[in-house]
Amino acid sequence: xxxxxxxxxxxxxxxxxxLNGKVTYTMGPDNRSLTSExxxxxxxxxxxxxxxxxxxxxxxxxxxxxxxxVIANCAVGYDNIDVPYAxxxxxxxxxTPGILTETTADLTWALLLATARRIPGADRFCRMKHFxxxxxxxxxGQEVTGKQLGIIGMGRIGRAVAGRARAFLMDVVYSDPHRLxxxxxxxxGAVRVPLDYLLSDSDFVTVHxxxxxxxxxxxxxxxxxxxxxxxxxxxxxxxxxxxxKALTDALEGKKIWAAGLDVxxxxxxxxxxxxxxxxxxxxxxxxxxxxxxxxxxxxxAARNLVQVLEGKxxxxxxxxx
Numbered sequence: 655x656x657x658x659x660x661x662x663x664x665x666x667x668x669x670x671x672x673l674n675g676k677v678t679y680t681m682g683p684d685n686r687s688l689t690s691e692x693x694x695x696x697x698x699x700x701x702x703x704x705x706x707x708x709x710x711x712x713x714x715x716x717x718x719x720x721x722x723x724v725i726a727n728c729a730v731g732y733d734n735i736d737v738p739y740a741x742x743x744x745x746x747x748x749x750t751p752g753i754l755t756e757t758t759a760d761l762t763w764a765l766l767l768a769t770a771r772r773i774p775g776a777d778r779f780c781r782m783k784h785f786x787x788x789x790x791x792x793x794x795g796q797e798v799t800g801k802q803l804g805i806i807g808m809g810r811i812g813r814a815v816a817g818r819a820r821a822f823l824m825d826v827v828y829s830d831p832h833r834l835x836x837x838x839x840x841x842x843g844a845v846r847v848p849l850d851y852l853l854s855d856s857d858f859v860t861v862h863x864x865x866x867x868x869x870x871x872x873x874x875x876x877x878x879x880x881x882x883x884x885x886x887x888x889x890x891x892x893x894x895x896x897x898x899k900a901l902t903d904a905l906e907g908k909k910i911w912a913a914g915l916d917v918x919x920x921x922x923x924x925x926x927x928x929x930x931x932x933x934x935x936x937x938x939x940x941x942x943x944x945x946x947x948x949x950x951x952x953x954x955a956a957r958n959l960v961q962v963l964e965g966k967x968x969x970x971x972x973x974x975x
Contacts, residue, residue, distance in 0.1 A: 656676065663681070664683070665728070670956075677702060680700075682696075690715065705727055716740055724959055726959035730751050748958035748962070757942050761941045765937065766886065772795045800822070804828070806873075816843075849872075853881050859885060861890070862891050873895060884910075888914045893917040893918040921939065
């Protein structure tokens with residue numbers, strides 16, 4: 655008998671081809687996430703779970719599936735899963751690292767340039783037919799070339815962002831618990847500095863850290879106060895790393911110049927005032943959203959799932975520190 659699998663939401667045909675003939679799957683709806691109650695009911699007799707980062711895989715859900723062998727997360731981050739408890743129960747957890755590095759780095763720069771040069775506002779200005787001719791002071795923005803970029807979290811994505819900064823002749827500093835090898839620092843032109851120095855001295859700050867107990871509200875109200883009034887904050891990592899209420903207050907009070915956010919603290923809920931501020935660019939968590947990358951993520955997650963169910967070691971097991 656083929657192992658039974660729950661896919662929490664509709665996925666691409668390319669990933670389903672990996673599963674076809676090897677498992678029997680039940681798939682959730684296309685237009686919404688399953689509720690916790692629905693997940694617990696549907697997972698009861700399953701050996702495999704293919705989930706998205708919007709699915710909360712907690713102890714209650716894990717306990718509802720006594721035969722569960724693998725949780726294949728279609729994401730790099732896995733803060734939506736109680737990984738230690740899953741591993742304790744003998745369940746393999748996998749993720750999809752590496753694939754979305756370049757795509758997310760590109761999106762980081764799209765947000766950085768859009769906020770610095772006020773692109774969304776200028777676009778709306780034209781669409782509303784307010785453009786009546788060139789003016790010396792029309793939509794003045796911030797310089798990017800030659801400025802200092804501070805990167806919080808120097809993993810794959812952080813390093814990819816740093817590499818792109820060379821084209822803009824930027825000075826790069828970074829904050830990370832682990833220092834890069836000296837040769838890599840030299841190739842990127844990056845210098846490791848304390849977080850407070852990074853925040854107080856950088857013109858642009860991009861966030862690429864993992865979400866865990868030590869990084870939740872890492873960018874707190876006190877840390878935001880260290881930033882320059884002309885600085886711009888970009889977050890493409892996880893929303894709870896930034897105190898969203900404190901950031902909103904800083905943007906509203908012009909304590910920093912702008913922000914670009916692809917993630918939110920209580921996603922999909924967004925701090926209400928952010929909707930009405932013209933110095934913030936809001937995106938619906940699309941850091942990896944290209945056709946090629948999202949399909950590759952789903953295919954990798956499907957392969958990880960099948961490998962475990964076939965008794966093999968998956969390509970991408972999660973081993974948290």
